[in-house]
Amino acid sequence: MQRRSFLKLVGLSAFFHQWLLRDLSAAQGPVVAVAEAKDHARATRAAIAALGGMHRFVKKGDVVVVKPNIGWDRNPDQAANTNPVVVRAIVEEALAAGAKKVKVFDRSCNDERRCYVNSGMTAALKGMKNVELKFVENERFKKVALRGKALSEWELYDEALHADVFINVPVAKHHQLTKLTLGLKNVMGMMGGNRGAIHKNIDEALADVNQALKSHLVVIDATRVLTAHGPQGGNLADVKHLHKVIASTDIVAADAYATTLFGHKPEDISVTVAAHRRGLGEMNLKKVRIVKA
């Protein structure tokens, strides 16, 4: 067949049989792995394995940044920060895949010393070789031209930008302004300056930032989730235990799936909708391959 006639055929079939092409792309659509286990380290490993294993992302000698939520001076039971067990499992997987160094940090909202200790992160990563649990330092924020819809430029954290692999590890929880906070919003922890100011147009602003700082792997901690009074919580009555870990390379798809755990639809979350519209990933769960691990 000649090239021209092939193109004609494809073009025509695309015109008349949109559903056919859609199915075709769906087959190649993003994968979201969902693992459930009371052993949260095992759930984490299973979710990553279902995506093809950590060695798909981390090559020998890579510098890996793991970005959990360590924003609040809350303990692990209160579900305001990422589960330290999940973080440790990811760090171990990254090291096993050959990472030269794994750095773990977050720009916390409360006092960073208290957050790191109370979240259980300090204890979980203590004594691990080639692992740095470090505080965010102001001088490392670099102005990045975002040329986005809401932000033309912003200061982002250079260690996250320069990492060979950036692994985004949010905890799934309630948030009054955005309804939920998941992977897309977790990246706010890599923003410098007066980041609260982006709340006035947070949907587009988060899409802008996520466009500049891509998460190579998103692992959402839903081992226990905060269903109300987020993002800090504090009341154990607001905590629900799901024992789930969600992993994907598509941040929008991961967020979209996690949304359903709260009884919301992905289109209810305007942060997800904006990111999808901006081409950051798939929010239609029908087009996402969900793998239960």
Place this chain on the structure above:
Amino acid sequence: MKKITVARLFQLLFLLAFLVLFVRTEYRGSDTISAAVNSLFRMDPLVAASYLAATRSFTWLLVPALVTVVATLLLGRFFCGWICPLGTVLDLVTGKIAKTAPIRALKGNLKYWLLLPVLVAALVRINLAGVLDPFGILVRALTFFVHPIIGDAARSGWVSLYRLLGERRDHLAPAYELLRDNLLPFRETFYPLAFISVALFGLIIFLERYESRNWCRNLCPLGTLLGLLSRYTPFKRTPAALCSDCKACRALCPTSFDEGVLKQEECILCMECQKGCRFDRVRFPLAGISRGPTPYLPERRVLLGGVVGGFFLAGSFRYRSPESQPRLLRPPGVLGEDDFLKKCVRCGECMKVCLKGALYPAVAQAGLEGIFTPVVVPRLGYCEYNCTLCGQVCPTGAIPALPVAQKKRAVIGKAVFDKNHCLPFARKTNCIVCEEHCPMQQKAIRSEKVVEIDPSGKRIELQKPYVVDELCNGCGICENVCPLEGKAGIEVFAVKERKPLAAAALTQSPGSGAAPGADPYQ
């Protein structure tokens, strides 16, 4: 330094202990600080005396001061020559400072004119002892000036290394972190009154130009008080006066022998005379209790003058500007302003230990009587929900040491929205960063959803925040994180009634049910 005497050894040990405790007065990974510089103030009889005079009540926190009193009655003014870190600093530098003649104006009764009015003013309930207390002067100079400057210098150096080396700086990180976690202040906080604090300390060093231990023998109110107590010590140095054949003691003694006789109330038992005596004559034998050769107070008019002076001194500091009162926020757990001022020694430890740099010394907000006392400045730092450190390090309990559950309920003030600034009201844009950060489990800041027309004519769903007074403890995180530049859209204001929040309010929603302005969390 010459041969080391036991006194010298003690001095250096106590100075070292003091510096270690000072550096430890900071969050270092534990919720509790077992030992801090406060122990120094707790064994300070001047602090105890003024506390007793002002509050007319006793606290077990000051038991160590009683021990000092008893020991001084027995042994004399050993405290100044063996323990006081300010005295040790003076001993360390005085050798390097050439002496001119003593200042005549400082001699005589000046020190009583300082001590007595301060104590009498405390009796009239204005406790100013901390302003002139030697530890207070030393700790404030270190807290407000020396430590922040060192911290800032180290931090700037570290930052410029980054500009120079980039990521390669990471190789040096372990060394820097060791310094940061053990020696440096964690935050670069700059304090008002830093200059005055260090100037007062500098002045004391400057006075060494005229004679050694000039501050100690002529001014220090603590030293003067200890001197009064030491009158009856059964241990009296012999010989009591300079020996006619030698007179070396005049040069050896750092504090006394101005008039050829040893003044009991100025002898700090440093033992330099014993060590330096060529004839081995100096002894400190147990001589039995006897009254000193001089009258207890030099003159009756000093006593009368001190009392009258103190009374009027107390009156002269009372003015308070009304504009500053609404923002006069005291640390958590402080219930009443008057009681607080009676107990606060203005040592600056709470400000040093404050995790988020929320506490600063008052300049004039609390009137002149409140200078150096701590105030919360929420725009610079807020009170961390789970932190109880300021109460732990307060030497006198002016800031009560509350368990964490109680501290969370302690009211610093109440947050109030300024709708002319707050974004959802003033600009019709969403924000509620304050709500996000509010640490109360049931949220003292909530929001109601309203649909409005924004300036461009679009319909917009706005979340308009409001404060639930029964839940607000005035921690100030809302004001601190408000993304508005300059003035915040929400501010914490002082309240007279600082009764702790009801325990029940923290776990259940108050007024649930029929409350108007429906609670979005129900």
